[in-house]
Amino acid sequence: MKTYVVGGAVRDALLGLPVQDRDYVVVGATPEQMVAKGFKPVGKDFPVFLHPHTNEEYALARTERKTAAGYKGFVFHTDPTVSLEQDLVRRDLTINAIARDEQGVLIDPYHGRADLEKGLFRHVSSAFEEDPVRILRIARFAARFSVAPHAFTVAPETMELMKSMVAAGEVDALVPERVWQEISRGLMEQKPSRMFEVLRECGALARLMPELNALWGVPQPAKFHPEIDTGAHIMLVVDYAAQQNYSLSIRFAALLHDLGKAVTDSNLWPRHHGHEALGVDLVKKLCERLRVPVDCRELAVMTTRDHGNVGRSREMRAATLQDMLERNDAFRKPQRFLDMLKAAECDCFGRSGLDDIQFPQVGFLTSVLNAALAVNAGAVAQPYLGQPQKIAEVVRVARINAIRPLLNIQHDGD
Template structure:
């Protein structure tokens, strides 16, 4: 019985990166022997055990055979005669198919160290094609290791997998899991680029894939292409360390531009509303968490209004707050402002200064929200105890007055008919 550290721990150690978790493979043992030594079995599909002290996972060396489409269509085999090389050959990439023995000796049968040096993602064997999740994993790795490129033969294999419908068999939860993890990496745009290069983005998020090739006005978007803009926006969100909901909202905010009439391009009037159905469909299909879905919808609907914040009248601003439920959920409103700022920052090219220009819209709206929230709605309501049908309007007007008095407005006084 021999134990080896495998996978990401060895890879990251060779890259000089911090090692967070260790995955172990055990060669030459049976499940009974593992239990006798105090390991606790936890694996469902194949024998995996938790170490009695460290609680790290130890998996018996195994082989696998494809029996059905998709992620779960495998039969696994473990036995004491399964070798370390038998186990490593089933892994996805050469950089993840290196094992380190207890004495520090490396077993690298597929030249993973060379690919680490050359910064290349290369599949270990044709068995890669049996698991479509590996396409998503490579895309996620690309977002983490931005200097790595996909080997031409691996990209060609990924394209064939997409053409053969393997990606279509992925369960929505797993797609979202990998996409969400990729969004939380340092350079999420690299994930999108890899998914587009192999054709997978058009299968898993066609609404997003449709944005590439859609032009925008050069005055406001020197990058022109809406897909290119989206990549800049999500990378800016990552550079600021924003949470998943903000990053996803930033990714989704312009989805409607793929649905505007081409004869009107590069203008996209009404794209905010057009994007809502697309976001709803995508989120329903991938089972996106409600927190992410709701913020994405709000950002898509309101980012245009946020961009005009300084010229909005007080009544329009309060109506915006009401529509966004900002009085009950001010933190979510602040998240929407962050995602909207990403939209502003994520544009331009070399020499453009969008990343450093002033962005007064957010502080302007936050100051207005603070003033409006200072209104004692209960006291206002008490004045209309005998006319409850007028309470809502009275509270609204009191908040409008507070915004007018508390925040300098660039527009004229509101009137009764003004609306966002």
């Protein structure tokens, strides 16, 4: 019985990156032997065991055979005769098919170290095409390993294989939960745009997120968007959100906020009047299809609907500002409203060649929100108990009055 560290732990150590988790492969053992040594079995599809002291995962060396479309159609086989090389050949990329034995010696039968040095994502074998999740994983890895000295690209032959998998309909068999899992993880990497660029190049983005894919080739006014192409703009926006280390919900909202630009009247392009309202249904449709969590979905809808209003906020009347706060449930969920402002800020700064750009709307609307929140709604409503319509009216007026002085300050500053 021999034990090897495999996969990401070996890869990251060779790249000089912190190692978060270690996965182990055990060659020459049976499940009964593992249990006898105190390991706890946890695997459903194939034998995986938790170490009795460290709780790290140890999997028996295995082979796989594809039996159906999608990523769940596999039969796994384990026995003591399965070799380390047989186990590694079924892995996705050569850089993830390197093992290290208990003495620290590297076993690299598929030349993963060479691809690490070249900065290449290359598939190990034709088995790659049997699992469409691997397309998403490569795209996510592209977002993670995107900055020198760890800037990776997809090997041409691997990209061609990915394209053929998309054309064969393999991506269509992916379940929504798994797609969202990989997309959300990629959004949290240091350069999310690389994930979407890889998905777009192989054709998977058009299958998984057609509403987003439709933004490439849609022009915008060069005066405000030197990058012109809406798809290029969205990539700048989501990368800016990552640079600010914003939460997943903010990054997702930033990603989707301009979906409506693909469905405005093309005869009026590059202007996109009304794209905010048009985008709301597209965001809802995408989120429902991918079963996006509620917090991400709600912020994406809010941002899509109101990012234009945020940009115009310093020109609005106090009543209009109050109504925007109420429409976005800002009095009950003020932090979510502030998160929407951050997503709108990403939209502003996600542009090329506008170094002197400013976005004072965030500070202004934060002050507006604080002024409205400072109104003691209970005290204002006290004289009108039992009159719900009157209460709503007087509280609204009180908030408008609290906001109005900020407009005077704002106009004086102009």
